[in-house]
Amino acid sequence: MSDKKNTTRKKIVIFASGSGTNAENIIRYFQESSDTSVLAVFCNKKYAGALKRAHDLQVKALHFDRNSFYQTNEVLHILEDMNPDLIVLAGFLWLFPSKIIAEFPNRIINIHPALLPKFGGKGMYGNKVHEAVIEKKEKESGISIHYVNERYDEGNIIFQATIPITAEDTPESLATKIHALEYKHFPEVIQQLLQK
Secondary structure (H helix, E strand, O other), rough: OOOHOOOOOEEEEEEEEEOOOOHHHHHHHHOOOOOOEHHHHHHHOOHHHHHHHHHHHHOOEOOHHHHHHHHHHHHHHHHHHHHHOEOOOOOOOOOOOOOHHHHHHOOOOEOOOOOOOOOOOOOOHHHHHHOOOOOOOOEEEEEEEEEEOOOOOOEEEEEEEEEEEEOOOOHHHHHHHHHHHHHHHHHHHHHHHHHO
């Protein structure tokens, strides 16, 4: 076995559906890394900010549609060619197909803006999560980073971080606090997983 210094670069691909702030944060975190690189950002929305952010940071930006994701093996084949060490879902809203999960076991992770198993599942994303958390008068919220399986937000949890909720918090102020947690912890957890 070669020692760690001689191992090849670790490869990440990111899937995003929205503005791509988490994707940008991850790309920037690894930009100066000598042993890890973000190969591409995959996006299911043609005009999403995630594609522009990737493009601006000289990372390959790939748009795909529902057919190439679910009905054909087009996206799967691109991923097989890239052979990433980790597939990172950063605000990606579609359920991942079982054929891709089977091809990359324990190599697909997601971040969720609440403390799973609470406030997860289909339709629970973005401000909808924060509205539900505040409506239920929860004392804390946070982020959950978990492995991806065939059901929304049900894969094994890798990492959680919490923040207190104050009486003054709104869904918008809570979103700001959660984003700060995501930006701080998500790249670090990715790095730790790649170093295992």
